[in-house]
Amino acid sequence: MLIFACLQCVPIGPPGGGPDPYHTYVRQSIRSVQPTMQAGAVQLAGVVSDGGSSGGTSLSSMLRQVNLTVDMVRKGTYGRKSARSMRPRYITIHSTQNYTAGAERHSVALKRGALRTGQRPGYLIWHFTVEDRMAIQHMPTSEQGIHADFDGPGNRSSIGIEMCEHRGNNRSSTTERTAKLTAVLMKKNGISLRNVVPHYHWPRKGKTPANKNCPHFLLDGGRPGAKWRVFLSRVNYYYRRIDS
Numbered sequence: 464m465l466i467f468a469c470l471q472c473v474p475i476g477p478p479g480g481g482p483d484p485y486h487t488y489v490r491q492s493i494r495s496v497q498p499t500m501q502a503g504a505v506q507l508a509g510v511v512s513d514g515g516s517s518g519g520t521s522l523s524s525m526l527r528q529v530n531l532t533v534d535m536v537r538k539g540t541y542g543r544k545s546a547r548s549m550r551p552r553y554i555t556i557h558s559t560q561n562y563t564a565g566a567e568r569h570s571v572a573l574k575r576g577a578l579r580t581g582q583r584p585g586y587l588i589w590h591f592t593v594e595d596r597m598a599i600q601h602m603p604t605s606e607q608g609i610h611a612d613f614d615g616p617g618n619r620s621s622i623g624i625e626m627c628e629h630r631g632n633n634r635s636s637t638t639e640r641t642a643k644l645t646a647v648l649m650k651k652n653g654i655s656l657r658n659v660v661p662h663y664h665w666p667r668k669g670k671t672p673a674n675k676n677c678p679h680f681l682l683d684g685g686r687p688g689a690k691w692r693v694f695l696s697r698v699n700y701y702y703r704r705i706d707s
């Protein structure tokens with residue numbers, strides 16, 4: 464089996480065909496946060512207030528809502544061969560641009576070493592893959608992944624989350640589940656909202672363009688804009704709901 468993750472330059476599958484449910488979702492969400500935005504609460508670098516009350520959900524309850532399965536790549540193999548330790552300071556959001564494989568197929572591919580980088584050490588790996596109904600963890604968050612920028616700070620200091628895009632997968636549900644998982648990871652690791660970044664944030668040395676259009680459906684014209692701010696507002700919403 465050969466499947467591609469978002470680090471690859473050329474995605475497989477139909478480019479951008481079909482309706483995009485997230486666009487509808489974004490319009491609704493923008494409307495719902497509009498009063499807050501008008502009140503000046505939305506600032507640079509994703510410091511977003513949802514204007515709602517905080518608290519109400521335990522960390523474990525939020526994690527249950529994520530519906531996370533742990534299915535680790537075996538330590539010492541493929542992407543976990545070097546098993547370099549990491550203290551996560553960022554969370555990097557990707558989308559797979561793979562229109563045929565969901566979370567389970569990505570998990571199997573990672574465990575079999577089917578996803579190659581074309582560079583040393585040769586295998587892609589990231590921490591979580593999320594689809595509309597569940598999420599899978601592939602490696603501990605205390606280990607560096609290979610998903611963002613080769614030997615750059617994105618790989619050295621960030622937890623990598625891939626959102627699935629296979630046919631039949633609901634994009635809005637996937638994005639919401641990702642927002643919940645991100646909120647849990649922020650809480651667990653003491654990561655602030657300004658350190659929740661799109662893959663775009665990390666320039667890739669030697670690549671043109673250096674800043675990848677990823678996750679493409681949360682960017683505007685290939686850059687973080689209104690859609691990304693809406694995503695951050697959803698992350699912040701769930702983060703604030705978690706009891707400290």
Ligand SMILES: [Zn+2]
Pocket residue numbers: 469470556557558610662675677678
């Ligand atoms: Zn990416």
